[in-house]
Amino acid sequence: DVSQGVILYLEDVSVSFDGFKAINNLNFYVNAGELRCVIGPNGAGKTTMMDIITGKTRPDTGSAYFGRTIDLLRLSEPEIAALGVGRKFQKPTVFESHSVFENLELAMAGDKRVFPTLFARLGGEQRDRIHEVLGIIGLQEQTHREAGALSHGQKQWLEIGMLLMQDPHLLLVDEPVAGMTHQEMDRTAELLLSLEGKHSVVVVEHDMDFVRSIAKRVTVLHQGAVLAEGSMDEVQNDPRVVEVYLGE
Ligand code: ADP
Numbered sequence: 001d002v003s004q005g006v007i008l009y010l011e012d013v014s015v016s017f018d019g020f021k022a023i024n025n026l027n028f029y030v031n032a033g034e035l036r037c038v039i040g041p042n043g044a045g046k047t048t049m050m051d052i053i054t055g056k057t058r059p060d061t062g063s064a065y066f067g068r069t070i071d072l073l074r075l076s077e078p079e080i081a082a083l084g085v086g087r088k089f090q091k092p093t094v095f096e097s098h099s100v101f102e103n104l105e106l107a108m109a110g111d112k113r114v115f116p117t118l119f120a121r122l123g124g125e126q127r128d129r130i131h132e133v134l135g136i137i138g139l140q141e142q143t144h145r146e147a148g149a150l151s152h153g154q155k156q157w158l159e160i161g162m163l164l165m166q167d168p169h170l171l172l173v174d175e176p177v178a179g180m181t182h183q184e185m186d187r188t189a190e191l192l193l194s195l196e197g198k199h200s201v202v203v204v205e206h207d208m209d210f211v212r213s214i215a216k217r218v219t220v221l222h223q224g225a226v227l228a229e230g231s232m233d234e235v236q237n238d239p240r241v242v243e244v245y246l247g248e
Pocket of ligand 1: 017018021022040041042043044045046047048049
């Protein structure tokens with residue numbers, strides 16, 4: 001059951017690239033419904049950790065569980081995605097020549113080859129879900145606009161919407177506010193906060209003001225392991241964290 005308790009367990013995970021330990025005895029737990037922020041200097045292992053969760057990278061040692069019983073290390077990347085683990089990379093990848101609505105429709109189908117035949121088969125329930133997601137991402141007025149004509153921020157929200165169309169249990173979001181205006185950042189904070197309780201979300205982000213605006217619990221990675229964890233105030237005042245960031 002992934003609707004309550006801990007949704008993600010990484011225990012004593014290590015992975016080396018050419019003898020270099022990118023992840024070094026990492027222990028990382030995420031509660032169902034939680035909005036977690038992960039910060040840490042460049043090279044701390046944030047991307048590698050996300051890659052391990054999605055099955056893109058296999059750890060050398062350690063364990064990774066989804067819910068209490070699903071061993072992620074036995075599953076392929078597509079199998080992990082099918083469990084309801086969605087990942088949003090930094091660069092938005094929307095279908096530029098299709099409308100916002102069509103992008104969401106397409107995301108629901110999960111396979112672009114079925115796209116041309118989809119219109120005819122779209123049921124009322126599916127339409128309702130698309131409109132619900134349009135509301136969550138605040139793009140109702142852009143419904144029939146070509147995605148290529150959207151602003152950078154709007155494309156990012158659309159992509160989050162596309163992930164939501166698949167009703168993910170766990171969403172991994174990589175640097176959502178990179179390149180955004182302050183106004184777009186505020187809207188993104190609202191969006192991510194609105195997911196709390198419904199989806200478990202892990203956000204990797206460099207912008208500390210943004211992290212402060214959304215975070216309840218922050219994990220600081222350093223040299224492939226957790227250096228500190230707690231509220232933004234707790235981790236920012238942690239002398240080990242201060243030292244790592246001053247040394248950057
Ligand atoms: P972050 O996302 O926190 O900046 P990464 O997870 O990208 O950190 O990288 C952690 C360390 O592992 C870095 O030193 C990086 O150079 C190294 N690394 C990551 N992926 C690979 C790879 N495929 N091959 C070799 N080294 C890698």
